[in-house]
Amino acid sequence: MTRAGLLAGAALLSALAMPAHAQGAAAGDVRLAPFEQYRLPNGTVLVLMEKRDTPLVSMRALLRGGSIGDPAGKEGSATLLADLLQKGAGARNAVAFAEAIENVGGELAASAQTESIAVGASFLARDVDLMVELVADALMRPQFDSQEFAKARTLAIQSIAAAKDADPRDLMDIYGDAWLFRGHPYGRPTEGSEKSLQAISLEDLKTYYEAQLGGDRLIVTVVGDIRAADMKQRLETAFSGWRKAGVAAPVVSAMPRVQGRRVLLVDKPGATQTYFWLGNVGADRTDPARGAQSVVNTVFGGRFTSMLNTALRIESGLTYGASSGFARLSEPGAFQIDSYTQTEKTREAVDLALATLDRLHAEGISAEAIASARNYLLGQFPTSIETNGQLANRLADIVFFGLARSDVDEYADRVRAVDMAAVKATIVRDVPTSGDLVMVVIGDAAEIRDAVRKYGPVTEMKITDPTFAPSAAN
Amino acid sequence: MARQSLAAAWCAAALAALLALAGVDAGAASTAPAEAAKIESRTLANGLEIVVWPDHDIPNVAMYVWFRVGSRNEYPGITGISHFFEHMMFNGTKTRRPGEFDRIMEGSGGRNNAYTSSDVTVYQDWFPRSALEVVFDLEADRMRNLDFDPKAVESERGVVYSERRSSVDNDNFGVLAEQMQATAYVAHPYQFPTLGWPSDIEGWTIEDLKTYYQRYYAPNNAVVFVVGDVTAPEVLALAEKYLAPIKRQPAPEPVKTREPPQLGERRLEVERDAQTPLIAMAWHAGSAPERQTRIMEVLLAVLGGGDSSRLHQKLVEQEQAALEVGVQLDQGFDPGLAWIFAVVPPGGDVARVEALIDAELARIARDGPTPAELAKARNQALAAFWRGLETISGKAQALGTYEVFHGDFRKLFDAPGEYESITVDEVRAAAASVLRRENRTVGTLVTPPADTAITPAPSEAKQ
Numbered sequence: 001m002t003r004a005g006l007l008a009g010a011a012l013l014s015a016l017a018m019p020a021h022a023q024g025a026a027a028g029d030v031r032l033a034p035f036e037q038y039r040l041p042n043g044t045v046l047v048l049m050e051k052r053d054t055p056l057v058s059m060r061a062l063l064r065g066g067s068i069g070d071p072a073g074k075e076g077s078a079t080l081l082a083d084l085l086q087k088g089a090g091a092r093n094a095v096a097f098a099e100a101i102e103n104v105g106g107e108l109a110a111s112a113q114t115e116s117i118a119v120g121a122s123f124l125a126r127d128v129d130l131m132v133e134l135v136a137d138a139l140m141r142p143q144f145d146s147q148e149f150a151k152a153r154t155l156a157i158q159s160i161a162a163a164k165d166a167d168p169r170d171l172m173d174i175y176g177d178a179w180l181f182r183g184h185p186y187g188r189p190t191e192g193s194e195k196s197l198q199a200i201s202l203e204d205l206k207t208y209y210e211a212q213l214g215g216d217r218l219i220v221t222v223v224g225d226i227r228a229a230d231m232k233q234r235l236e237t238a239f240s241g242w243r244k245a246g247v248a249a250p251v252v253s254a255m256p257r258v259q260g261r262r263v264l265l266v267d268k269p270g271a272t273q274t275y276f277w278l279g280n281v282g283a284d285r286t287d288p289a290r291g292a293q294s295v296v297n298t299v300f301g302g303r304f305t306s307m308l309n310t311a312l313r314i315e316s317g318l319t320y321g322a323s324s325g326f327a328r329l330s331e332p333g334a335f336q337i338d339s340y341t342q343t344e345k346t347r348e349a350v351d352l353a354l355a356t357l358d359r360l361h362a363e364g365i366s367a368e369a370i371a372s373a374r375n376y377l378l379g380q381f382p383t384s385i386e387t388n389g390q391l392a393n394r395l396a397d398i399v400f401f402g403l404a405r406s407d408v409d410e411y412a413d414r415v416r417a418v419d420m421a422a423v424k425a426t427i428v429r430d431v432p433t434s435g436d437l438v439m440v441v442i443g444d445a446a447e448i449r450d451a452v453r454k455y456g457p458v459t460e461m462k463i464t465d466p467t468f469a470p471s472a473a474n
Numbered sequence: 475m476a477r478q479s480l481a482a483a484w485c486a487a488a489l490a491a492l493l494a495l496a497g498v499d500a501g502a503a504s505t506a507p508a509e510a511a512k513i514e515s516r517t518l519a520n521g522l523e524i525v526v527w528p529d530h531d532i533p534n535v536a537m538y539v540w541f542r543v544g545s546r547n548e549y550p551g552i553t554g555i556s557h558f559f560e561h562m563m564f565n566g567t568k569t570r571r572p573g574e575f576d577r578i579m580e581g582s583g584g585r586n587n588a589y590t591s592s593d594v595t596v597y598q599d600w601f602p603r604s605a606l607e608v609v610f611d612l613e614a615d616r617m618r619n620l621d622f623d624p625k626a627v628e629s630e631r632g633v634v635y636s637e638r639r640s641s642v643d644n645d646n647f648g649v650l651a652e653q654m655q656a657t658a659y660v661a662h663p664y665q666f667p668t669l670g671w672p673s674d675i676e677g678w679t680i681e682d683l684k685t686y687y688q689r690y691y692a693p694n695n696a697v698v699f700v701v702g703d704v705t706a707p708e709v710l711a712l713a714e715k716y717l718a719p720i721k722r723q724p725a726p727e728p729v730k731t732r733e734p735p736q737l738g739e740r741r742l743e744v745e746r747d748a749q750t751p752l753i754a755m756a757w758h759a760g761s762a763p764e765r766q767t768r769i770m771e772v773l774l775a776v777l778g779g780g781d782s783s784r785l786h787q788k789l790v791e792q793e794q795a796a797l798e799v800g801v802q803l804d805q806g807f808d809p810g811l812a813w814i815f816a817v818v819p820p821g822g823d824v825a826r827v828e829a830l831i832d833a834e835l836a837r838i839a840r841d842g843p844t845p846a847e848l849a850k851a852r853n854q855a856l857a858a859f860w861r862g863l864e865t866i867s868g869k870a871q872a873l874g875t876y877e878v879f880h881g882d883f884r885k886l887f888d889a890p891g892e893y894e895s896i897t898v899d900e901v902r903a904a905a906a907s908v909l910r911r912e913n914r915t916v917g918t919l920v921t922p923p924a925d926t927a928i929t930p931a932p933s934e935a936k937q
Contacts, residue, residue, distance in 0.1 A: 030532060053531055054860045095791065098781035103850045105857030124857055151794060158797045158819045161749040167645045270747050273639045303585070305576045314573055317632025320640055342639060372581035379583020379602040382532035387864040464749065 043216030048228040057224030058388035062396040064249040068185040076192015078112035087148035090137030125225035136238040176277035178469040194466035214245030221395040224388040254331040261456030267445035274346040274443035280432035282335030285328040291414035292422040298373040514706040521694025535702035536866040539597040543690035554670010557590040565626040567619040593806035603703040614716035658915040662733040692723035702866040745922040752919040754815035762805040762879035774801040775851040842902025855893040
C-alpha cells in the first residue's frame with residue numbers, strides 16, 4: 001500500500017478547519033474541506049472526505065474510457081456495458097442486485113459519458129459496507145448474463161425511440177455533437193443509436209470490459225458520514241485486487257475549429273416548434289482561461305439576463321429559453337447556442353441568435369456586465385459543492401483531469417482576476433463567429449425547409465432514422 | 475404576534491426519534507436534529523408568516539416565498555392565469571422597470587426561479603448571504619408594487635405559449651396527462667391544466683391580472699422560508715423592515731367545490747404520431763396531510779418505486795411488455811390523483827400492458843405487500859427524507875411543503891416515524907379502496923390508423 005499523501009499541506013488543512021464562510025469573506029470564497037487521497041499499487045486512486053450534516057454517504061467510482069473507446073459502428077458499447085454491470089454482479093442476479101440497493105433505500109447507477117464510465121451511489125451511513133460491496137461487485141464481478149444482455153439491449157434501443165417521441169430539447173446535444181464532431185470520437189452518441197446498438201453482441205461487451213475496465217483506470221471518491229480511516233480500509237480491501245485494463249486508456253486529439261457553416265435538418269413531422277443548436281469547437285476542462293470563458297458565457301448565454309435570453313425571450317417572447325455553454329472535456333468540446341421557437345418563427349429566432357452573436361463580437365461586453373457576471377459566478381459557485389454527491393463528483397473530476405484542490409479553492413481568485421483584456425481575448429479566441437457555425441435544426445421539415453436554406457448547405461434526415469447523424473456522415 | 479420557537483421537549487424527542495430511525499450513533503451523528511432546534515418562525519402583524527432555518531454549511535441562502543394560489547383557484551376563461559402571473563412577477567413594479575428584478579438579483583450574485591402547481595405558486599431565490607437585504611427589498615417590492623406593462627404582458631404570452639408547446643404539445647406524456655386530468659375531474663378545478671388552455675392564454679386581460687394580484691398576492695396569503703447562512707434575528711428584522719409594511723387583504727374565497735365520487739371507469743384515447751405508445755391510469759386519492767396519503771405513497775412505492783418493484787419486475791423484466799413503468803401521487807390541499815403509467819415498446823400491445831397491471835393491482839388488493847416490501851418502502855422514505863435535507867434549497871422546499879400543506883413545518887420531522895407506523899393491512903386496504911376500476915381514468919396515446927390523416931391541434935391551427 002502506497003500512500004500518495006495529502007494533496008494539500010498541513011498548513012492549508014488547519015486553515016480549512018475554520019468555517020469556510022468566515023465573517024467578512026467575499027461571496028464565493030469557499031474551499032474544499034480536508035480530504036485524503038491515496039494511490040493503491042494497482043493504480044486505483046482513493047479520495048475520502050468526512051461530512052456529517054446528514055447520515056448519508058455518497059460514492060463515485062470513475063473509470064477513464066467511456067464512449068471514446070467505443071468501436072466504430074458499435075457506438076453505445078460503454079453505455080450498454082454500464083447498464084449490464086447492474087444487471088447481476090457478484091453472487092446476486094439482476095433482481096437480487098436491485099433489491100439489495102432498494103431494500104435499504106440506497107441509490108446506485110452506472111452510466112457512461114464521453115470520456116468515462118461511472119458508478120454513483122448514495123446510501124444511508126448505516127449501509128455503507130453494502131454500498132462498497134455492490135459498487136465493487138458491479139465493477140469487478142459482473143455476471144454478463146445473456147438474457148439480461150438481450151433485455152438491456154432491446155430496452156436501450158426502444159428507449160431511444162421513446163426519447164424521439166418526447167421533448168426534443170433532450171435530443172439537441174446528441175444531434176449537435178454528432179454533427180459538429182462527425183468523424184471524431186466526441187461525435188459518438190454516448191447512448192448509441194438504434195442502429196449501432198443492434199450491432200453489439202454480448203461477446204463484444206465482454207471483450208470491451210476486459211480491455212477498457214480495470215484498477216489502473218479507477219478513481220473512487222467517498223464523501224459523507226464516514227470515518228475516513230475505516231473507509232480507506234474497506235476500499236483497499238474491495239479494490240486493491242482488481243487487475244489492470246487490457247489496453248491503455250483511449251486518448252483523443254483536439255478537433256480543429258470548423259470553418260464556414262453546414263446545416264443538419266432533422267425532420268419531425270407535426271412538430272409545432274423548431275429546436276435549434278448552433279456550435280463550434282470550444283474549450284477544454286483545464287483551459288487556463290476558463291475563468292474568462294465563464295464570465296463571457298455568463299454574459300452571453302449563461303444566465304436568465306444573458307444577451308441571448310434577453311433577445312429571444314425577454315424582449316421578443318419568441319421562446320421559453322435561449323442559452324449557451326461550453327462542454328468541457330480533456331480536449332475542447334462544443335461551444336453551443338440552443339433555443340426553440342414556434343415553427344412559423346424559425347427564421348426570426350435563428351436570425352436573432354446569430355445577430356446576438358455578432359453583437360458580442362462587434363461590441364464586446366461592458367465593464368458593468370463583467371462585474372455583474374463575476375458576482376453571479378461567485379455567488380452561485382458554493383451551491384455546486386454543497387451535497388455529498390456533488391463533492392464526490394467534484395473530487396473525482398479533479399483527479400480525473402489532473403487538477404488539484406486549487407481548482408475549487410482558487411475559483412474565486414480566477415473569476416475575480418477576469419478583466420476587460422481577458423474578456424476581449426476570450427471572445428476572439430474561444431467564441432465562434434456567426435460565419436463559422438455547425439447548425440442542427442429539429443422541426444417539421446415541410447414547414448421550415450425553405451427557411452433554413454439561407455444558413456448554409458442543408459443535409460436532411462428524419463428523426464425516426466436509426467442514427468443520430470445522416471448516413472453519409474456516419 | 476410572535477409564534478414560539480420550538481419547544482425544547484419536542485426537540486429532544488424528535489432528535490431521539492430521528493437518531494433511532496437513522497441508526498446512527500450520537501457520537502458521529504449528523505447534526506440535522508440539532509439544526510432543527512434552530513428553526514424559528516414568526517407571524518407578522520399583517521399575517522405574513524416567516525420561517526428561518528440557519529445552516530452555515532455554505533455561505534449562501536435559499537429564500538422561498540410561497541403563495542397559497544394555483545390553478546385550483548381558477549375558472550373557465552382564466553385557466554393558466556396563476557402560472558402566467560408567476561411570469562409577470564418578474565416583469566416590473568411601480569419602482570422597477572421590467573427586467574430590473576433579474577438584473578439586480580443576478581448582479582448581486584443571486585439566481586431565481588419560480589413554479590406554479592394546481593395548489594401553490596412558489597418563488598425561489600438562491601443567493602450569497604451578502605445579498606440578503608437586496609433580496610428582501612426585491613421580494614417586498616413585487617409583493618406590494620407590481621405593475622403590468624402592456625408590452626411585457628404581450629411578450630410574456632409568447633413565452634408561456636412556448637413553454638406550453640415544449641412541455642405539453644411536443645411531449646406525448648404532457649398531452650396525455652393533460653387530457654386525463656381534464657377527464658378525471660368533472661367538478662373540481664384540478665381539471666384545469668396549470669399552463670392553461672390555449673384560448674385562455676390568449677384571452678386574459680390586464681384587469682384579470684390586477685384582480686388576481688390584489689386577491690392572492692397578499693401578505694396574509696404567503697409564507698416566507700429563509701434557509702442558509704443567516705441568523706434568525708437578522709432575518710426577522712429584515713422581515714419587519716421590508717415585509718411588515720405591506721397591507722393585509724381580505725382572505726381569498728376558499729375553494730369549496732368537492733369532486734363527487736366517480737361512478738365508473740372513464741377511458742380516453744389520444745391519437746398522436748408516436749413510435750412508443752403510452753398508457754396511464756389515474757385514481758382519485760387523498761389530500762396531502764391525510765394519513766391515507768402516506769399509505770398511498772407506500773402502496774405506489776411497492777408497485778412502481780424502483781427496479782425491484784412489482785410492476786417494473788413484471789412488465790419490464792419478466793414480460794418485456796413495457797420499457798418503463800412509473801408511479802406518481804399528487805399531494806395538494808384537495809384530493810389528488812394516484813398515477814401509474816407505462817411506456818410501451820414500438821409495436822407493443824397496449825391492452826396486454828393494461829391486463830398485466832390489472833393483475834398486479836388485484837394481487838396487492840387481495841394479499842397486501844410483504845413485510846419485506848413494507849420495510850423497503852420505509853427505508854426508501856427515510857433515505858429520501860435525508861436526501862431532501864442535503865441542501866438549503868431542499869430544506870426550504872421541505873419546510874414549505876409541511877407548513878403549507880400539512881399546517882405545521884414541525885411535522886417534517888415526524889415524517890419518518892409516520893412511515894414506520896404503516897402496516898401491511900393498511901396498505902392492502904388502501905389498494906382495495908382506492909385502486910378500484912370504477913374510481914379510475916384510463917388513458918392511452920397511440921398512433922392513429924394509417925388511413926387517418928393527422929390534423930394539427932386546434933390551438934396551433936389558430937395561430
